[in-house]
Amino acid sequence: MLELAAQITDREGIGFGIVDLEKDRKLAEKLGIFEAGSIYAYKSGHKVEFDGQRSTDVLVEFLLELDESPVEEISSKIEIQSFKRHEMTKVVGFFESSSSAAYDEFVDAALDYQPMISFFAVFQKLLAKQLGLGDLNQIDFYEPYMKKPISIPGEGPHDNTVIEEFVENHKRATLRKLRPLDMYDTWEDDVQGIHVVTFADAEDPEGYEFLQMVKDIAQQNTENPNLSIVWIDPDDFTLLHDYWERTFGVDLKEPQIGVVNVTDVS
Amino acid sequence: MLELAAQITDREGIGFGIVDLEKDRKLAEKLGIFEAGSIYAYKSGHKVEFDGQRSTDVLVEFLLELDESPVEEISSKIEIQSFKRHEMTKVVGFFESSSSAAYDEFVDAALDYQPMISFFAVFQKLLAKQLGLGDLNQIDFYEPYMKKPISIPGEGPHDNTVIEEFVENHKRATLRKLRPLDMYDTWEDDVQGIHVVTFADAEDPEGYEFLQMVKDIAQQNTENPNLSIVWIDPDDFTLLHDYWERTFGVDLKEPQIGVVNVTDVS
Numbered sequence: 388m389l390e391l392a393a394q395i396t397d398r399e400g401i402g403f404g405i406v407d408l409e410k411d412r413k414l415a416e417k418l419g420i421f422e423a424g425s426i427y428a429y430k431s432g433h434k435v436e437f438d439g440q441r442s443t444d445v446l447v448e449f450l451l452e453l454d455e456s457p458v459e460e461i462s463s464k465i466e467i468q469s470f471k472r473h474e475m476t477k478v479v480g481f482f483e484s485s486s487s488a489a490y491d492e493f494v495d496a497a498l499d500y501q502p503m504i505s506f507f508a509v510f511q512k513l514l515a516k517q518l519g520l521g522d523l524n525q526i527d528f529y530e531p532y533m534k535k536p537i538s539i540p541g542e543g544p545h546d547n548t549v550i551e552e553f554v555e556n557h558k559r560a561t562l563r564k565l566r567p568l569d570m571y572d573t574w575e576d577d578v579q580g581i582h583v584v585t586f587a588d589a590e591d592p593e594g595y596e597f598l599q600m601v602k603d604i605a606q607q608n609t610e611n612p613n614l615s616i617v618w619i620d621p622d623d624f625t626l627l628h629d630y631w632e633r634t635f636g637v638d639l640k641e642p643q644i645g646v647v648n649v650t651d652v653s
Numbered sequence: 654m655l656e657l658a659a660q661i662t663d664r665e666g667i668g669f670g671i672v673d674l675e676k677d678r679k680l681a682e683k684l685g686i687f688e689a690g691s692i693y694a695y696k697s698g699h700k701v702e703f704d705g706q707r708s709t710d711v712l713v714e715f716l717l718e719l720d721e722s723p724v725e726e727i728s729s730k731i732e733i734q735s736f737k738r739h740e741m742t743k744v745v746g747f748f749e750s751s752s753s754a755a756y757d758e759f760v761d762a763a764l765d766y767q768p769m770i771s772f773f774a775v776f777q778k779l780l781a782k783q784l785g786l787g788d789l790n791q792i793d794f795y796e797p798y799m800k801k802p803i804s805i806p807g808e809g810p811h812d813n814t815v816i817e818e819f820v821e822n823h824k825r826a827t828l829r830k831l832r833p834l835d836m837y838d839t840w841e842d843d844v845q846g847i848h849v850v851t852f853a854d855a856e857d858p859e860g861y862e863f864l865q866m867v868k869d870i871a872q873q874n875t876e877n878p879n880l881s882i883v884w885i886d887p888d889d890f891t892l893l894h895d896y897w898e899r900t901f902g903v904d905l906k907e908p909q910i911g912v913v914n915v916t917d918v919s
Contacts, residue, residue, distance in 0.1 A: 595735060626709060626710050
């Protein structure tokens with residue numbers, strides 16, 4: 388997998404290296420690698436672990452997304468619409484300009500979470516207002532499928548450690564879609580070993596309706612620290628259909644909901 | 654790839670076989686196989702060629718979709734909404750009941766195109782009307798992204814050869830999204846060797862806007878037999894990014910449009 392990914396990403400200016408944890412202890416320590424078999428990416432001095440499905444296309448997707456700017460600028464009404472359509476975990480901040488010190492701190496924090504959590508920034512007061520960002524240096528965090536954000540506490544500007552702590556405290560979502568890109572990270576991010584798992588095909592009318600219901604439940608339970616719902620669209624994981632049908636004893640042609648102990652899933 | 658797919662689909666009751674075109678000539682003739690390296694599926698006496706990306710997950714997706722009912726019934730308002738959201742090539746018919754002879758002929762035609770073209774049926778007059786199906790046994794064909802359908806000519810009921818001819822005459826779409834499931838079929842279905850190819854990421858604001866424009870163009874040119882637009886969302890084909898960027902000399906981070914001679918693409 389790594390060889391193929393290296394061939395593909397070589398032209399994008401992304402390099403690969405393998406570290407022998409026994410022989411290259413010093414290098415491993417320097418890079419902060421402790422676990423064998425892990426894949427890390429390094430960008431602008433930040434380390435991001437690849438915790439997605441172990442296949443070439445998913446790893447390449449991860450690297451290509453990592454290669455993009457860590458913060459996406461919102462500079463038009465169209466981009467506000469696009470921001471609203473984005474249903475994954477997202478963070479948005481209002482800054483004076485892209486050269487302000489407060490923005491630099493924001494970029495620094497973004498580099499720790501990108502591409503798993505998307506960071507957006509707005510520099511125009513009018514657009515900021517439309518996003519509910521009334522104060523300069525205000526930073527809002529949105530759980531997936533949530534319309535109301537959580538604002539960073541305290542007066543701005545905030546430094547990167549404060550922003551990172553804020554993201555860290557809220558990043559476990561009530562409801563999220565399982566993606567090949569970070570599926571292992573999602574499974575590990577359980578509540579005392581437990582996830583509520585829902586299988587639903589969004590293109591199927593029954594699945595679509597079922598999902599609307601699950602989204603409503605999630606919105607009503609955003610504050611509940613004991614609920615983690617993982618939505619799986621079976622179409623995204625055809626190779627795992629059979630495995631899941633056997634493990635959970637369900638028929639994935641119908642929407643399904645159940646409680647899963649993560650130790651059962653791999 | 655076949656071995657892995659066989660392991661996965663075995664429990665679904667789908668079998669695999671390999672035919673040696675030299676040694677098993679009679680069998681090959683009986684199955685209608687003439688081309689080496691092709692993959693065909695057989696269902697209810699119908700043969701469907703697998704013309705998608707040669708990877709296990711795509712083949713398994715094809716087989717799982719093939720395993721579903723060839724015609725989806727629309728029996729509620731919710732299912733009408735779902736039908737409208739379906740942006741691929743689709744055929745819908747209004748029949749007296751699921752046991753009518755006219756419906757049997759429709760199912761027969763569906764088996765030749767499923768899972769590449771979706772077939773829908775409605776048995777309730779009120780729902781049929783909402784879909785623009787005023788006459789019993791009326792059959793409508795929708796190109797992807799088109800709101801206005803084309804109705805089958807002549808008085809119903811229609812037999813399967815008439816329906817198949819009707820589908821065959823209209824199936825080359827003005828605009829379609831490239832899917833791993835039938836990508837080779839799409840490339841082969843060119844207009845004198847030519848496709849207009851557009852690369853746009855639907856999740857990116859620029860890409861989204863660009864696509865709206867392309868959809869408008871397609872709707873204005875539905876009747877034009879000389880236009881075939883293939884929309885590629887680069888996110889669906891991460892492993893081909895680099896290849897396409899080199900072949901077409903484009904940067905896939907931005908929306909792109911151009912004319913492609915299919916002999917250049919593989």
